[in-house]
Amino acid sequence: MPRKNLEMPPARAPFHRSPLLLILCSAVLLAGCHVDLTRLRSGNPLDVKAFESLEEGKTALGEALERLGAPDKVEWKNGKDYVWYLHEDFMRAGIRFQFPIAIFGYRHEFAEVEGTSDDTNSIALVFNENGLLQQKSLRLSEAYIRLAEDEEEGWAFYLIPQYWYSPYLLGDAGEVDFRDLFKPGHAGGLDLGFMPAPFFMILVGGNYQQYPGDRFTSRGRRVEVEDLKLWQVELGGRLQVPPDFFTKFWNLEEVKMLLYSANVRRHQGPFVYIKWMISGTQNYDVGAKFGGQRAGTYFDKDFRMSDALGAGFEYRIGHFGVHVEALYQNIDAFNEGGADLDTDAGNFQSILFGGGMSFSF
Amino acid sequence: MSLVKHLLLLTLALPLLSGCLIFGRRTTDQPIDAGAVAQLKAGMSKNEVTGKLGAPHEIIFSNKEHDPLREHAYVYEYKNDAGTALFFFVVNFGNLDSKRDRVVVFFDEAGKVAYVGQSLKGGEASFGFPFGK
Numbered sequence: 314m315p316r317k318n319l320e321m322p323p324a325r326a327p328f329h330r331s332p333l334l335l336i337l338c339s340a341v342l343l344a345g346c347h348v349d350l351t352r353l354r355s356g357n358p359l360d361v362k363a364f365e366s367l368e369e370g371k372t373a374l375g376e377a378l379e380r381l382g383a384p385d386k387v388e389w390k391n392g393k394d395y396v397w398y399l400h401e402d403f404m405r406a407g408i409r410f411q412f413p414i415a416i417f418g419y420r421h422e423f424a425e426v427e428g429t430s431d432d433t434n435s436i437a438l439v440f441n442e443n444g445l446l447q448q449k450s451l452r453l454s455e456a457y458i459r460l461a462e463d464e465e466e467g468w469a470f471y472l473i474p475q476y477w478y479s480p481y482l483l484g485d486a487g488e489v490d491f492r493d494l495f496k497p498g499h500a501g502g503l504d505l506g507f508m509p510a511p512f513f514m515i516l517v518g519g520n521y522q523q524y525p526g527d528r529f530t531s532r533g534r535r536v537e538v539e540d541l542k543l544w545q546v547e548l549g550g551r552l553q554v555p556p557d558f559f560t561k562f563w564n565l566e567e568v569k570m571l572l573y574s575a576n577v578r579r580h581q582g583p584f585v586y587i588k589w590m591i592s593g594t595q596n597y598d599v600g601a602k603f604g605g606q607r608a609g610t611y612f613d614k615d616f617r618m619s620d621a622l623g624a625g626f627e628y629r630i631g632h633f634g635v636h637v638e639a640l641y642q643n644i645d646a647f648n649e650g651g652a653d654l655d656t657d658a659g660n661f662q663s664i665l666f667g668g669g670m671s672f673s674f
Numbered sequence: 675m676s677l678v679k680h681l682l683l684l685t686l687a688l689p690l691l692s693g694c695l696i697f698g699r700r701t702t703d704q705p706i707d708a709g710a711v712a713q714l715k716a717g718m719s720k721n722e723v724t725g726k727l728g729a730p731h732e733i734i735f736s737n738k739e740h741d742p743l744r745e746h747a748y749v750y751e752y753k754n755d756a757g758t759a760l761f762f763f764v765v766n767f768g769n770l771d772s773k774r775d776r777v778v779v780f781f782d783e784a785g786k787v788a789y790v791g792q793s794l795k796g797g798e799a800s801f802g803f804p805f806g807k
Contacts, residue, residue: 346764347765347766348764348765348766349766349768350767350804351768352770352804352805353767353769353772354771354772355772356772356773356774357773357793374780374788378778378790378791378792381791382776382792382793383776383777383791383792384778384791385776386733387734387746387749387778388734389734389736389746394780395705404804444731444788465765508801510805511805513765513805513806531753534681549763550762550763550764552764573805573806577782587764589763589764591763622764635693
């Protein structure tokens with residue numbers, strides 16, 4: 314008997330909704346991602362100009378003390394004074410990836426990349442038996458050499474109006490999924506950014522979101538829901554780096570150059586950023602209709618917590634910038650409404666794509 | 675609860691929910707009196723120095739062959755450490771800024787003050803982010 318030619322079912326691409334799953338995987342990865350930055354500085358940054366003003370054979374110990382202050386280390390050997398001025402700068406930068414879900418308070422860390430640098434910048438002076446400078450030397454880390462002595466320091470504030478489009482809605486809405494309950498929505502908002510350091514921004518703001526209601530059939534009834542309208546007040550942050558940082562990440566001196574700069578005006582050109590927000594969400598009643606007749610509410614208005622995580626790209630020129638970003642948003646489950654429907658929903662999740670402008674002052 | 679009350683509660687609660695901010699300070703010994711340091715003059719005796727600044731934290735001895743225990747310099751020091759930690763959802767920052775008051779009094783062969791070096795920076799230790807020089 315001839316063997317049946319068994320036809321294999323057509324192979325489906327592993328992620329047939331690849332863009333959405335890719336975004337979700339990225340969001341999950343980001344949710345477990347932590348950036349750690351530790352810095353220990355002991356002593357005062359060395360006064361390089363004062364060091365350069367010292368002249369071998371001419372400068373006396375007393376003059377050197379007046380220009381440089383008290384030395385951090387003193388030794389006396391064979392009639393000569395050896396003095397050192399020291400500034401220690403320890404830095405540790407790392408990225409950790411943990412599972413975003415804690416089990417009994419434990420979150421397993423499955424990957425970590427870190428770099429540690431322990432620099433001791435120093436000025437060493439030797440004074441002869443007559444108390445005159447015999448030898449001077451300076452050791453500075455590369456990051457200190459490349460940064461200007463008089464780098465401008467200060468804070469900056471940003472006004473950031475934004476708009477998003479949300480094509481993907483996720484989660485169980487009770488009767489149906491959220492993607493069947495509402496149509497893709499829109500959001501607009503305004504954030505105030507506070508930048509105390511060149512690559513880190515604290516964000517405070519709010520936004521309004523609206524998702525048009527859709528129709529579905531339930532138990533032979535044609536159900537129509539009203540729009541979902543939300544207000545959010547949010548607090549979060551943004552960590553941004555120039556794109557070439559990722560090619561220089563293994564060079565610790567480049568990382569230090571980035572961190573040691575206090576000049577917020579360096580925030581120019583292209584940047585890649587990660588963004589996280591925690592917010593409070595106020596939703597309005599979502600009415601439901603059966604066959605055009607009002608039938609109570611699908612969700613009742615209430616207040617709940619929500620969070621968002623995402624990444625984006627920004628380009629700045631002067632005081633003006635534009636950015637585009639993708640966000641994953643998660644809002645705690647809405648209150649059940651009174652309509653004769655299964656309105657016991659899970660968390661409302663959505664993927665938002667958008668962007669905006671920023672103005673610094 | 676009205677919308678206004680909700681928003682007010684959120685404004686107060688969000689900073690608590692979104693992360694953690696820690697400030698800490700540690701000092702070692704006492705700040706050095708700038709006025710007392712200003713009174714140190716060349717030619718003063720060791721007793722006069724200790725009378726104004728107290729017992730030194732460290733004595734630098736000479737290692738001359740014929741006079742190995744000659745006191746070459748007195749060192750006075752005060753340390754001030756300011757630590758800041760910010761745990762903010764995705765980023766964790768830690769910063770420790772350590773500054774010192776330090777005075778080194780050099781003596782000549784006769785045991786009299788020759789030079790005084792002072793750096794009184796202990797009060798400049800500050801809380802902050804791990805950025806900048």
